[in-house]
Amino acid sequence: MKQTSKKSTWMTLLFVAALLAVVVILENVLDPNKNIMVFTALKKGAVYALVAVSMNLLNGFTGLFSLGQAGFMLLGAYTYAIMTIPAAQRDAVYYIYNGSAINFSLPELFGGGPVGLVLGVIAALILGGCVAAVVAWLIGLPVLRLKSDYLAIATLGFGEIIRAVFQWDKLGPVTNGANALKSFPTFSNFNIQNAGGETVLRLSTFMAFLLAGVCIAVIVLLINSTYGRAFKAIRDDEVAAEAMGINLSRHKRLAFVISSFFAGVGGGMFAMFANQAQAKTFTTAMTYEILLIVVIGGIGSVSGSCIAAFLYVAASEWWLRFLDAETFIGGVKVPLLRNGFRMVVFSVVIMIVVLFFRKGIMGDKELPDRFNRRRKEGAAK
Amino acid sequence: MQYAISILLSGVSLGGQYALIAIGYTMVYGILRLINFAHGDVFMVAGLMMVYLTASLPLAAAIPLVLVLTVLLGFVIERAAYKPLREAPRMSVMISAIGVSYLLQNLATYITGGLPQMYPEIPGISKTITIAGAPTKVVTVVTPVLVLVLVLALTQLIHHTKVGMAMRAVAKDFETAQLMGIRINAVISVTFVVGSFLAGVGSVLYFTNYQSIVPLSGSLPGLRAFVAAVFGGIGSIPGAVVGAFIIGLSESIIKGSNWSIFSDAFTFALLIIILVVKPTGLFGEKVTDKV
Numbered sequence: 001m002k003q004t005s006k007k008s009t010w011m012t013l014l015f016v017a018a019l020l021a022v023v024v025i026l027e028n029v030l031d032p033n034k035n036i037m038v039f040t041a042l043k044k045g046a047v048y049a050l051v052a053v054s055m056n057l058l059n060g061f062t063g064l065f066s067l068g069q070a071g072f073m074l075l076g077a078y079t080y081a082i083m084t085i086p087a088a089q090r091d092a093v094y095y096i097y098n099g100s101a102i103n104f105s106l107p108e109l110f111g112g113g114p115v116g117l118v119l120g121v122i123a124a125l126i127l128g129g130c131v132a133a134v135v136a137w138l139i140g141l142p143v144l145r146l147k148s149d150y151l152a153i154a155t156l157g158f159g160e161i162i163r164a165v166f167q168w169d170k171l172g173p174v175t176n177g178a179n180a181l182k183s184f185p186t187f188s189n190f191n192i193q194n195a196g197g198e199t200v201l202r203l204s205t206f207m208a209f210l211l212a213g214v215c216i217a218v219i220v221l222l223i224n225s226t227y228g229r230a231f232k233a234i235r236d237d238e239v240a241a242e243a244m245g246i247n248l249s250r251h252k253r254l255a256f257v258i259s260s261f262f263a264g265v266g267g268g269m270f271a272m273f274a275n276q277a278q279a280k281t282f283t284t285a286m287t288y289e290i291l292l293i294v295v296i297g298g299i300g301s302v303s304g305s306c307i308a309a310f311l312y313v314a315a316s317e318w319w320l321r322f323l324d325a326e327t328f329i330g331g332v333k334v335p336l337l338r339n340g341f342r343m344v345v346f347s348v349v350i351m352i353v354v355l356f357f358r359k360g361i362m363g364d365k366e367l368p369d370r371f372n373r374r375r376k377e378g379a380a381k
Numbered sequence: 382m383q384y385a386i387s388i389l390l391s392g393v394s395l396g397g398q399y400a401l402i403a404i405g406y407t408m409v410y411g412i413l414r415l416i417n418f419a420h421g422d423v424f425m426v427a428g429l430m431m432v433y434l435t436a437s438l439p440l441a442a443a444i445p446l447v448l449v450l451t452v453l454l455g456f457v458i459e460r461a462a463y464k465p466l467r468e469a470p471r472m473s474v475m476i477s478a479i480g481v482s483y484l485l486q487n488l489a490t491y492i493t494g495g496l497p498q499m500y501p502e503i504p505g506i507s508k509t510i511t512i513a514g515a516p517t518k519v520v521t522v523v524t525p526v527l528v529l530v531l532v533l534a535l536t537q538l539i540h541h542t543k544v545g546m547a548m549r550a551v552a553k554d555f556e557t558a559q560l561m562g563i564r565i566n567a568v569i570s571v572t573f574v575v576g577s578f579l580a581g582v583g584s585v586l587y588f589t590n591y592q593s594i595v596p597l598s599g600s601l602p603g604l605r606a607f608v609a610a611v612f613g614g615i616g617s618i619p620g621a622v623v624g625a626f627i628i629g630l631s632e633s634i635i636k637g638s639n640w641s642i643f644s645d646a647f648t649f650a651l652l653i654i655i656l657v658v659k660p661t662g663l664f665g666e667k668v669t670d671k672v
Contacts (some may be wrong), residue, residue, distance in 0.1 A: 038548075059472075063477070065472055076469055092664075142653060142657040143653060143656075143657075145657065146473070146656055146657075146660070147416075148471060149414075149416050149471070149475060150476070150611070150656055150660065152416070153416065153607065153608075153611065153652065154649075154652065154653050154656055156604070156649075157608070157648075157649025157650075157652050157653060158649070158653070160604075160645050160646065160649050161645075161646040161650065164642050164643055164645060164646040165643075165646065167642060168642055168643075169642075186397075188423050188649075248522050284600070285483075285486075288479050288482075288483055290477075291476065291479065292479070292480065292483070299472075309432065338491075338494075339494060339495070340487065340490045340491035340494065340495065341491055343487035343490065343491070344484070344487050344491045346487070347480065347483045347484040347487045347488075348484065350480050350483065351462065351477070351480045351481070351484055353482045354473070354477050355461075355462065355465055356468070356593055357467075358469065358473055
């Protein structure tokens, strides 16, 4: 048993390494200017995969139905943006408020250049996660005492409150009010350029995958630890878990804080993807989107969430685009196709999944489990 | 003084409109233990149907037709999206409700092209009058009265008819009610029909005040009405009405002050406080968990 699990760990690592290699190759072989959709979908998919896994940790593994994900992402995104906007750009970004209250940027503090960029970005992302985690700890004190749907509504409400606070005029010098924060380092800053300004090695999509991959790996390690087993016990039966000596409030808070931490990191990465951070992006609709990804992938499956995130993003941003365009076949206009039809088709598909394929793509199994079972079935024959 | 009166008036009418939506939430929650996330969107769709129907029909025909169609929509949603999941965990039903809400919003975006639609003027209640020096629309005065009449009628229905008795029985204990020969599916459908009807009436009143409708118009009023239902004690109809008036008044007071951006934040802070201090709300019954 131990050997097979060790083997599957190696297989997983190998698979992830291969995936990263493919991403690097793909990005440098295909021309990103001609295949914008592919790389947009890949980057956004990586970000959503991380956020979906962090939500899955809470909803699928601990059984706490929380809808505050967008709020925590907002915290992460703003922290990241505020910490990394170059000092020289600050006056231009905060022009309405006559400059920013914070006048340093982490990449420059770390000495600028490529090293400073990498260190500064990572530090800012972690800081964003920490801010989200601290806020989650504070929110968790009262809110985690609530049961299922009340918890959902309270966290949903928290998301709304956060959004209002960040759009408040009085905080303008820090948050730039209702305006977007921009000019901070994004994924494309990681493309390596030679002295002449030509891009030699494109690493932007690779960075998105690497960051998301590391975070997801940490979450997987956590799920497989004693803490993870305690989370699952709480999900399956709270009373029984308590009777077995699991400290309910401590573990619930832990799950909530860790999930929010990674949602915060994911939020920072979303800002990197979108090239801007604006409070009005992080709406309840975004939380719903992530929740639907978790459901499609299978509640309680990390690999399911990852696969579903890419499918969801690719379908909504790329494959179904044609539904939005008015199309003529042989001079006859195809009925129904016009702006907005894509999302209608999409939500119908989601309803079908929710109603008839309740287990989602993976159920509560992981990808390696699937292969193992198939191999065992093959051996039995 | 004049300003205070106008804020008070708008608060009361807003509260009445929220009350009509909140009743739908509270009744469904009382019976199915489900937060019907799609309820706010049903309210929005009712508004849109009014816009499109009045374009081709006289108002006297359009209003009843809108109410009938809204009721039908609520009925269909229950049958299509919630009934198949009756045996499933509560989380799945809630996710299904979120899915329906997403579908309705996207459908509305598709049909309207994402452009705000103007709600038609309804003669009689769109007229502007002056009360104690504060100008307001007739609908402000009509709303609380109409709410009172409808709530009284609803309490009569629940306490003095056979369907009402069945509703109370199902809310008390789902399975036992089934064993006693109550057709729970019929009862649940009636609940959705009543809830949607009230949401339809609410939409006529609400959108006469706030005339522009976008696909997201339903979600925030819906959430606020839900908060009102929780505030008053979910499952209790008088509670929902009282809660809605409190939420409506506080919203209009905050919107009138310098802190207007925090009006929703305040509503939700109120929700969190009441859930922590008194989770059963003002009029809710105490429920004990069985192991």
